[in-house]
Amino acid sequence: MKSVLKQAAVIILPAAFIGLLVNSSLLFRYVRGDFREGFFEAGELGSLIMIDLDRAIDLFDQGRAVFIDSRSAEDFAQGHIPRARNIPLGNPRREELLNRLGLEASTPLVVYCSGGACLDSLHLAQWISGRRFFKEVYVFSGGWEAWTGRGAPMETTDVQK
Amino acid sequence: MFRNKYLLLAFRLVVGGVFIWSGMLKVLDPLGFAQNVEAYELFPRWMCLLVAVTLPFVEVVTGLLLVLGLFRRAAALIACGLLSGFIILVAVTMVRGLDLSCGCFGSFSGKVGWPLLVQDIVLLFMALYVFLSRNTFLSLDHLRSRP
Numbered sequence: 543m544k545s546v547l548k549q550a551a552v553i554i555l556p557a558a559f560i561g562l563l564v565n566s567s568l569l570f571r572y573v574r575g576d577f578r579e580g581f582f583e584a585g586e587l588g589s590l591i592m593i594d595l596d597r598a599i600d601l602f603d604q605g606r607a608v609f610i611d612s613r614s615a616e617d618f619a620q621g622h623i624p625r626a627r628n629i630p631l632g633n634p635r636r637e638e639l640l641n642r643l644g645l646e647a648s649t650p651l652v653v654y655c656s657g658g659a660c661l662d663s664l665h666l667a668q669w670i671s672g673r674r675f676f677k678e679v680y681v682f683s684g685g686w687e688a689w690t691g692r693g694a695p696m697e698t699t700d701v702q703k
Numbered sequence: 704m705f706r707n708k709y710l711l712l713a714f715r716l717v718v719g720g721v722f723i724w725s726g727m728l729k730v731l732d733p734l735g736f737a738q739n740v741e742a743y744e745l746f747p748r749w750m751c752l753l754v755a756v757t758l759p760f761v762e763v764v765t766g767l768l769l770v771l772g773l774f775r776r777a778a779a780l781i782a783c784g785l786l787s788g789f790i791i792l793v794a795v796t797m798v799r800g801l802d803l804s805c806g807c808f809g810s811f812s813g814k815v816g817w818p819l820l821v822q823d824i825v826l827l828f829m830a831l832y833v834f835l836s837r838n839t840f841l842s843l844d845h846l847r848s849r850p
Contacts, residue, residue, distance in 0.1 A: 549777035553768065554761055561760035565733050572752050581737035581752065614814060631804060632813045661742050662804050665735070 590667050591680045595692055598652060598682040602694075607650040607678075608643065612666040613686065617656070623689055624697045631655075631662040631669075640670065650678040657687030708840035714829035715769050715842070718782055721826060722766030728809030729759035739806025743796060761785070769833065772842020779834035786827040793820050 562569065571577065593601075601607040602623065609626035611618050618628040629639045645651070651670065655662035667681045682688075690696065729736040737755035740746060746754065761781065768778035789807070796803060796815045804812045805819055813819060839845035 546777050546780055549774050550780050553764060553774060553777055553781060557761045557764040558757040561730075561757040564730075564760070565756035568733060568756060569752065572749070577734075577748075577752070581734040581741065581755075660803065661738050664738070665804070 590664070590671060591678065593652070593680045593682055595682075595684045595688045595694075598654070598680075598684070598689070599692075599694060601650060601652055601680065607652050607680070608645060609682075610651055610653045610666065610670075611686075612653055612655045612662040617686075619699055621690070621696045621698050622686070623654070624695050626654075629666060631666045636666075636669075640674070645674075645676070647675050648677055650680065651676050652680045652682050654682040654685040654689070657683070657685030657689075660685060706836070706838060708838050711833060711836050711838050712841055714832050715772060715775060715779075718779075718826055718829050718833065719766040719769030722762045722769065722782060724766075725808055726759045726762030726766060729755070729806075730763060732809055733759070735809060736806055739804065739812070742803050742806070743792065743801070745792075745795075758785075772839065772844050773847070775839075775842055775844055776834055779830050782830040783827060783834055786823055786830060790820065790823045790827065793823060 602609065609623045611622045611626045611628045612631045613622075613628070614630050614632070615628055618626075618630075622628070627639075627643055629636050633639065651667075653663045653667040653670070655666075663681050663683065663685060667679050670676065671679050733752075733755045736759065737752050740751040740754050741748065762785065765778045765781045765785070768774050769782065793805065793815050797817075797820070801815065803815045805815050806812050807819070839848060
């Protein structure tokens, strides 16, 4: 058993060291003060616009933006922002779901998830921006929690197949 | 018990394959993984980054060793340790009622919940099987142990 533990240490330490070496620039940037707002590349966030509840309601009222719900189909079915479309982040068919929406590049997108510590909206927005060009991709960080907290309108629907 | 060589090989390949796949996705996106670790709200920020840059490499190396069958008991022990940690993390997150994507497979990650917990427990069982077995069927350890 002792030799197995020794071998395990001999595996872990060099592997972790390689990780530190390969990512030394990230560690250096962290020490320098980058990533204060979160672990994002400035370029990645540059194409995304973080918005709060008031701005999300504005965009909803204007009626031009398409809201994209990144939560699971089950959560979506229980309640979502009216007219929102569901593209669960974990769905392997999300590309097909995105294409099915037939969105134009000029359509503003507002991506949201459950809110709080949830990062699915950000990940989905980054994924969408990496796949297709949209002029305006908003991330509504307050998400469903903030929306229902304000008593804004909601609707339920059948689970999308 | 723990003597079926075909089962052992299958478990080695499954656990190793999952570790390689999961680790590679994180190696390719360390900041994305750091975001996931941070979302658990359990670790200080510096530790999130440290975990994000080291853990994926440990996963990939462990996975490769399991698939090759080299130092397979040590690799299986590391896999058991990591999976036990993941199980505790998932369970704690479920008890806290957080709605999180696990971050286990980059942007393919599913939600923290029962399916993930069961998946980790099954993988832990497989890794334990590999650890407890002495069989070196189709492994590089077999060549190492030859006189």
